[in-house]
Amino acid sequence: MGTAAVVGVGHTQFGQRSDMTLAELAWHAIKEALQDAGITQRDVDYVVTSNVGGWSSEPLPAILVNEYSGLGDVGVMRVEAACASGSAAIRAAYNAVASREAEIALAVGVEKMTESPTLQAVELLGRAGNFFWEFEQFGLTFPAYYALYATAYINQYGAKEEDLAAVAVKNHFYGSLNSLAHFQKKISIEDVMSSRYIAWPLKLYDCSPITDGAAAVVIASEDMARKLTDTPVWIRGIGVASDTSNLSRRQNFLGLASTVKAADEAYRKAGIDKTEAVRRLDLAEVHDCFTIAEILAYEDLGFVGRGEGYALAREGETYKGGLIPVNLDGGLKAKGHPIGATGVSMAVEAVKQLRQQNAKARQADIKNGYALTHNVGGTGHYAYVTIYSLNRPTQS
Amino acid sequence: MGTAAVVGVGHTQFGQRSDMTLAELAWHAIKEALQDAGITQRDVDYVVTSNVGGWSSEPLPAILVNEYSGLGDVGVMRVEAACASGSAAIRAAYNAVASREAEIALAVGVEKMTESPTLQAVELLGRAGNFFWEFEQFGLTFPAYYALYATAYINQYGAKEEDLAAVAVKNHFYGSLNSLAHFQKKISIEDVMSSRYIAWPLKLYDCSPITDGAAAVVIASEDMARKLTDTPVWIRGIGVASDTSNLSRRQNFLGLASTVKAADEAYRKAGIDKTEAVRRLDLAEVHDCFTIAEILAYEDLGFVGRGEGYALAREGETYKGGLIPVNLDGGLKAKGHPIGATGVSMAVEAVKQLRQQNAKARQADIKNGYALTHNVGGTGHYAYVTIYSLNRPTQS
Numbered sequence: 031m032g033t034a035a036v037v038g039v040g041h042t043q044f045g046q047r048s049d050m051t052l053a054e055l056a057w058h059a060i061k062e063a064l065q066d067a068g069i070t071q072r073d074v075d076y077v078v079t080s081n082v083g084g085w086s087s088e089p090l091p092a093i094l095v096n097e098y099s100g101l102g103d104v105g106v107m108r109v110e111a112a113c114a115s116g117s118a119a120i121r122a123a124y125n126a127v128a129s130r131e132a133e134i135a136l137a138v139g140v141e142k143m144t145e146s147p148t149l150q151a152v153e154l155l156g157r158a159g160n161f162f163w164e165f166e167q168f169g170l171t172f173p174a175y176y177a178l179y180a181t182a183y184i185n186q187y188g189a190k191e192e193d194l195a196a197v198a199v200k201n202h203f204y205g206s207l208n209s210l211a212h213f214q215k216k217i218s219i220e221d222v223m224s225s226r227y228i229a230w231p232l233k234l235y236d237c238s239p240i241t242d243g244a245a246a247v248v249i250a251s252e253d254m255a256r257k258l259t260d261t262p263v264w265i266r267g268i269g270v271a272s273d274t275s276n277l278s279r280r281q282n283f284l285g286l287a288s289t290v291k292a293a294d295e296a297y298r299k300a301g302i303d304k305t306e307a308v309r310r311l312d313l314a315e316v317h318d319c320f321t322i323a324e325i326l327a328y329e330d331l332g333f334v335g336r337g338e339g340y341a342l343a344r345e346g347e348t349y350k351g352g353l354i355p356v357n358l359d360g361g362l363k364a365k366g367h368p369i370g371a372t373g374v375s376m377a378v379e380a381v382k383q384l385r386q387q388n389a390k391a392r393q394a395d396i397k398n399g400y401a402l403t404h405n406v407g408g409t410g411h412y413a414y415v416t417i418y419s420l421n422r423p424t425q426s
Numbered sequence: 427m428g429t430a431a432v433v434g435v436g437h438t439q440f441g442q443r444s445d446m447t448l449a450e451l452a453w454h455a456i457k458e459a460l461q462d463a464g465i466t467q468r469d470v471d472y473v474v475t476s477n478v479g480g481w482s483s484e485p486l487p488a489i490l491v492n493e494y495s496g497l498g499d500v501g502v503m504r505v506e507a508a509c510a511s512g513s514a515a516i517r518a519a520y521n522a523v524a525s526r527e528a529e530i531a532l533a534v535g536v537e538k539m540t541e542s543p544t545l546q547a548v549e550l551l552g553r554a555g556n557f558f559w560e561f562e563q564f565g566l567t568f569p570a571y572y573a574l575y576a577t578a579y580i581n582q583y584g585a586k587e588e589d590l591a592a593v594a595v596k597n598h599f600y601g602s603l604n605s606l607a608h609f610q611k612k613i614s615i616e617d618v619m620s621s622r623y624i625a626w627p628l629k630l631y632d633c634s635p636i637t638d639g640a641a642a643v644v645i646a647s648e649d650m651a652r653k654l655t656d657t658p659v660w661i662r663g664i665g666v667a668s669d670t671s672n673l674s675r676r677q678n679f680l681g682l683a684s685t686v687k688a689a690d691e692a693y694r695k696a697g698i699d700k701t702e703a704v705r706r707l708d709l710a711e712v713h714d715c716f717t718i719a720e721i722l723a724y725e726d727l728g729f730v731g732r733g734e735g736y737a738l739a740r741e742g743e744t745y746k747g748g749l750i751p752v753n754l755d756g757g758l759k760a761k762g763h764p765i766g767a768t769g770v771s772m773a774v775e776a777v778k779q780l781r782q783q784n785a786k787a788r789q790a791d792i793k794n795g796y797a798l799t800h801n802v803g804g805t806g807h808y809a810y811v812t813i814y815s816l817n818r819p820t821q822s
Binding site: 076082084087088089090092093094096097098101103104105106107108109110111112115118121122124125126127128129130131154157158159160161162166268270271272273274275276279287288291292407408411412 | 472478480483484485486488489490492493494497499500501502503504505506507508511514517518520521522524525526527550553554555556557558562664666667668669670671672675683684687688803804807808
């Protein structure tokens, strides 16, 4: 594994952004990331664009963004791993730097989902599993996929719907402190419990919204990173894994096997013992597309044992000051989930937390200098776990 | 730049493949590549899937292919760079190996275009430029983009339509010798000249067809490559560049600036002087989506000077035995152009040529052990140039 660091981050307001085109949104994030890194477009050697698309008529978003952003004739490709596309872009940009193909690479994630009619968006998301069998033949929508997991989990461990609701309440609380979040409104357990069912036991407030937004990170080689900044945030380990297209072929619905595999790989690369991870990490960004997904992540990432995740939510142990702060930016649930941008947005948050640049109320205490991001595509079809650190990796 | 080699290749029959699903086509190519490398699915650390899509209802082709191919829980992402997606996949797989993220990576390209109604395919291809301005507002189709280049070239240098036709005749000749080609029928200059205009001066036989197919390559680290094979084909240099989304912002229509930039980078990395390239390379695979594109490539890649490309075609200098053999597999024109698979197919051909595994009539003489592939997305929106060699790179 080579050595590379994040040296610049940018992030747009998330929400319904009918005020900007896809290219404008991307440029807004790119400009901020370039400025943060103290570089210009000419310094970038390679661009990786994360965009799932399907909502727009423009089939070549990557080059559209490059032209609009004045990135000239630099090499660029688009990557897609469903809702984990943003993390796939970061890994591809990281690999380009670590293999010395680029000194400075830019990963940008952008999605404009609200320009598509809601029903079409729901259909496109529903296809993000196995279209032929599970969507078309059995009529599963995307919330219904995660509802299978929620049902199995509740049945196995005795969790209550209120425990899922606690995740939503926490993430809306932190969303209320994040000026870039889609929803900046605190909610109560009662609000969640009284919201309408989308796919039992998941209610409206258990679901992340349909959002527009963009985020960007600049990744540089060690030499370049040292020139550009005094606070490089090193990429210490990336784990990546996948799972079957068909949910009917999964072993069980009590966790995401792909998260477990990706986490094990990321911890190993970063030199972190999984059983120690919850104490080594100062914070985590996890993929809470639905509240149940955040609880499964607590267990899959090894923060607690099997069947113990819901108690973590119930007891408030993933607020700041608890066992491990999770989603201090509001998460997908309140910050919003513009699917191609989400993984990059997580990286931006991890970097800003490690640099201690957030408003105090949602700034984690940075003790060991480690942050983890966890990004899932589909229902665990793709999983990426990335560990960022203020501490440079030792040469292996 | 790290060291990595192709150790296995696979390729399906190209053509109208209504006999197979997308996943089946991909698996056919993957299976052959794994067997060629002497490995099984379990040995693969990472998969990159090239698929442009838009023709299929399945929005997550990468994981669909992984499940069908028994690739288990290995990490995978989809990449897209329009018709250069296949080369983008190879570069991403190469970077994963060169950065030591993977010991063995698989790049697979697959496209099923004929299941889409022809008019829809033509529309989807037409959008592969700038949808909003040039497709929708001005009504440019994809052949019309290249017709602008053909018109400018003919006007500037005095080339004749017959010179373009000579490219089609050559590529159909080699297609007739390639049992995997979509079209295996020789044609004459007269056949081309009497075919109907699609976008003046381009006629039906100046255009590559709408094709289904898949191709796969296995890329391994140096240590692993040495274990697996006595004839590793080293990736010696990859150049990548882009150009504006809007054709109206291009400098001129006499060449593709992105190809020039990508070629310069690839030659530099491979240690080849561009002025010597035509003598150092034993063969080239170039992106002949239209006949004019092959002629522009001769010049952009530095095989001849500006305005001299059409004479190369006219005089048969890109047949075997000429100045440099080009597209001995029939090219996009006769082999076919399943857009996500094309770049990977080029790599398969380069490797088989260097290993001297082709039927004698279309086998290049291998003297220096170098082959070049040139893959374009859109109308030069993306360009990838890759140099393969039997000679291991010296450490830099």
